[in-house]
Amino acid sequence: MSKVEQKVAVVTGASRGIGAAIATRLAADGFAVVINYAGNAAEADALAGRIEQAGGKALSARADVSDPQAVRRLFDAAEAALGGVDVLVNNAGIMRLATLADSDDALVDSQLAINLKGSIHTMREAARRLRPGGRIVNLSSSVVGLYQPTYGVYAATKAGIEAMTHVLAKELRGRNVTVNAVAPGPTATALFLDGKPQAVIDQLSRLAPLERLGQPGDIANVVSFLAGPDGAWVNGQVLRANGGIV
Numbered sequence: 472m473s474k475v476e477q478k479v480a481v482v483t484g485a486s487r488g489i490g491a492a493i494a495t496r497l498a499a500d501g502f503a504v505v506i507n508y509a510g511n512a513a514e515a516d517a518l519a520g521r522i523e524q525a526g527g528k529a530l531s532a533r534a535d536v537s538d539p540q541a542v543r544r545l546f547d548a549a550e551a552a553l554g555g556v557d558v559l560v561n562n563a564g565i566m567r568l569a570t571l572a573d574s575d576d577a578l579v580d581s582q583l584a585i586n587l588k589g590s591i592h593t594m595r596e597a598a599r600r601l602r603p604g605g606r607i608v609n610l611s612s613s614v615v616g617l618y619q620p621t622y623g624v625y626a627a628t629k630a631g632i633e634a635m636t637h638v639l640a641k642e643l644r645g646r647n648v649t650v651n652a653v654a655p656g657p658t659a660t661a662l663f664l665d666g667k668p669q670a671v672i673d674q675l676s677r678l679a680p681l682e683r684l685g686q687p688g689d690i691a692n693v694v695s696f697l698a699g700p701d702g703a704w705v706n707g708q709v710l711r712a713n714g715g716i717v
């Protein structure tokens with residue numbers, strides 16, 4: 472890709488985990504990447520540095536996706552620094568597990584604010600601003616399908632993201648912008664691993680017929696496909712990437 476035609480991808484929640492792998496992969500694919508994060512400036516800056524070191528273009532940008540003004544500023548900053556936005560990877564998310572009976576207000580509100588409202592904020596800006604040929608890739612989860620106990624509120628936020636994926640794909644008729652979701656299964660990041668006993672991790676790792684945990688790179692490969700030329704005809708779909716768990 473020459474400098475003139477370099478496309479720009481905004482990846483939310485890209486300081487760590489799956490988002491960091493996606494930003495790294497999209498940079499290797501030739502995109503200039505905006506590495507959004509909420510609090511972890513050091514990790515986001517270090518990732519931007521590694522991408523630049525490898526010959527790519529990256530900038531880190533703090534924005535809490537639950538704050539609509541901050542999301543507007545994130546897109547403003549991307550447009551000002553890089554000339555426009557072609558791809559949104561809507562990846563920022565949190566997971567708090569409890570039965571519905573034990574879900575307190577903070578658990579409910581934080582997941583609705585970051586996962587669901589955050590996705591609405593970023594999709595809304597992308598719907599207004601993405602250039603023709605653009606792509607929106609939303610991160611859902613295979614818990615939509617598995618529906619295990621304690622995942623109720625989290626699964627509800629992801630089911631909402633899948634619903635908006637289908638609706639927005641149709642609303643963007645005529646714009647040449649696709650909207651899809653990727654739904655990972657258990658993937659080896661802090662979000663999945665933190666707080667789980669090793670026995671539970673081992674058991675969940677064996678659930679998929681491929682008998683291992685997903686790695687962030689497995690998910691980045693799928694996002695790369697949807698964001699790149701080979702994914703151009705896929706629109707309004709949810710692609711589960713989970714080793715066959717559901």
Ligand SMILES: NC(=O)c1ccc[n+]([C@@H]2O[C@H](COP(=O)([O-])OP(=O)(O)OC[C@H]3O[C@@H](n4cnc5c(N)ncnc54)[C@H](OP(=O)(O)O)[C@@H]3O)[C@@H](O)[C@H]2O)c1
Pocket residue numbers: 483484485486487488489490507508509510511512514534535536537561562563564565566585589610611612613654655656657658659660661662663
């Ligand atoms: N890991 C899994 O097993 C799995 C499975 C299915 C789906 N997913 C989904 O995949 C996505 C990435 O998950 P992950 O496992 O990579 O999580 P992770 O390792 O916990 O990383 C989460 C990322 O989101 C950012 N973030 C959190 N709250 C934010 C906010 N309010 N505004 C902006 N950024 C925020 C974090 O930034 P800071 O570093 O600044 O905190 C971090 O970069 C999530 O949507 C998750 O639901 C994960």
